Amino acid sequence: MTVQQGTVIAVRPRRARVRADGQEYDCELPQGLIRGPREQRTLLAVGDRVRFERLPSGGAVVRRLLPRTSKVSRVGSLRPRREQVIAANLTQLLALQAVAEPRFNARALDRLLVVGEAGNLRCAVVLNKIDLSGRAQITTALTPYRRAGYPILETSALTGEGLERLRGFLQDEVSILLGPSGVGKSSLLNRLIPGLTQSTRQISRSSGKGRHATSRVDHLDFPGGGVVLDTPGLRAVQPWTTAPALAGCFPEMRDHLDRCRFPDCLHRAEPDCAVRGAVDAGAVDRQRYEAYLRILASLLEEAG
Numbered sequence: 001m002t003v004q005q006g007t008v009i010a011v012r013p014r015r016a017r018v019r020a021d022g023q024e025y026d027c028e029l030p031q032g033l034i035r036g037p038r039e040q041r042t043l044l045a046v047g048d049r050v051r052f053e054r055l056p057s058g059g060a061v062v063r064r065l066l067p068r069t070s071k072v073s074r075v076g077s078l079r080p081r082r083e084q085v086i087a088a089n090l091t092q093l094l095a096l097q098a099v100a101e102p103r104f105n106a107r108a109l110d111r112l113l114v115v116g117e118a119g120n121l122r123c124a125v126v127l128n129k130i131d132l133s134g135r136a137q138i139t140t141a142l143t144p145y146r147r148a149g150y151p152i153l154e155t156s157a158l159t160g161e162g163l164e165r166l167r168g169f170l171q172d173e174v175s176i177l178l179g180p181s182g183v184g185k186s187s188l189l190n191r192l193i194p195g196l197t198q199s200t201r202q203i204s205r206s207s208g209k210g211r212h213a214t215s216r217v218d219h220l221d222f223p224g225g226g227v228v229l230d231t232p233g234l235r236a237v238q239p240w241t242t243a244p245a246l247a248g249c250f251p252e253m254r255d256h257l258d259r260c261r262f263p264d265c266l267h268r269a270e271p272d273c274a275v276r277g278a279v280d281a282g283a284v285d286r287q288r289y290e291a292y293l294r295i296l297a298s299l300l301e302e303a304g
């Protein structure tokens, strides 16, 4: 029996594909890593590091999940409220939006950035489809994010503009690409990774929403070093965090948090709130503060 350490590169209901020393193993999971007799869902996520054992029979079994350094985590769709880890041990999250097709969605972007911050990831924004008309307007709409300190990468998978900067961003990092279906995640990766043929889909004209061309997290080696995870479109993401921790997920608010009068201030209507002071003084964008309030309300409601 040999016990080895490896990285999960794909998950299925009761199994995980684990890579170790350039080899891949199809592993069974112990009961402790499967949630619920009904759901039969693995508690492992792509990127997880595990200890696994190769059996004399030729099979393999995961024995232990090793601690995560970071994660991309949301509230699962099933009740009761539970954490759904989408990926683990990443260095950065790239939140994608498009100039159009699908329409720019600031609220989706706000939530994805909170997911990244809550999961201990460096975050950046990618604005794709800059070849389409309306670019200037969306670039302006991204000003609050730029001011919050997020790098903004503007790209076109169609013309190739901005791809070298994106390549530099992905090089030697472990990144996840998140954003609504149809913004061009797979198209960008197809251009950056030679030989890659991730399926891409035309956006259906009627709904304006991209169809789900991918249904899982794809673990892709980046040429020259690094890993990129391609994902299907995530719509209404509820970040896995708590109301008191939420303000810490807005980098531009962090510096002000210890100056509120009340240590448990949620920065709504409390007197002497330093965050609201910073909003009034223009140091924190009002739009981002409103995003904070919206997500806070949804967290409080669901905890309710």
Ligand SMILES: Nc1nc2c(ncn2[C@@H]2O[C@H](COP(=O)(O)OP(=O)(O)O)[C@@H](O)[C@H]2O)c(=O)[nH]1
Binding pocket: 128, 129, 130, 131, 132, 155, 156, 157, 158, 159, 180, 181, 182, 183, 184, 185, 186, 187, 188, 199, 200, 201, 202, 203, 210, 213, 233
């Ligand atoms: N005009 C334009 N179309 C793009 C661009 N990137 C992707 N597309 C198109 O948008 C559609 C969705 O792309 P896809 O890569 O599947 O998006 P994903 O769902 O985020 O992976 C496809 O029809 C692509 O050809 C771009 O930069 N400009």
Ligand SMILES: [Mg+2]
Binding pocket: 185, 186, 187, 198, 199, 200, 213, 214, 230, 231, 232
């Ligand atoms: Mg895709």
Ligand SMILES: [Zn+2]
Binding pocket: 260, 261, 265, 266, 267, 268, 270, 272, 273, 274, 275, 276
């Ligand atoms: Zn406050």
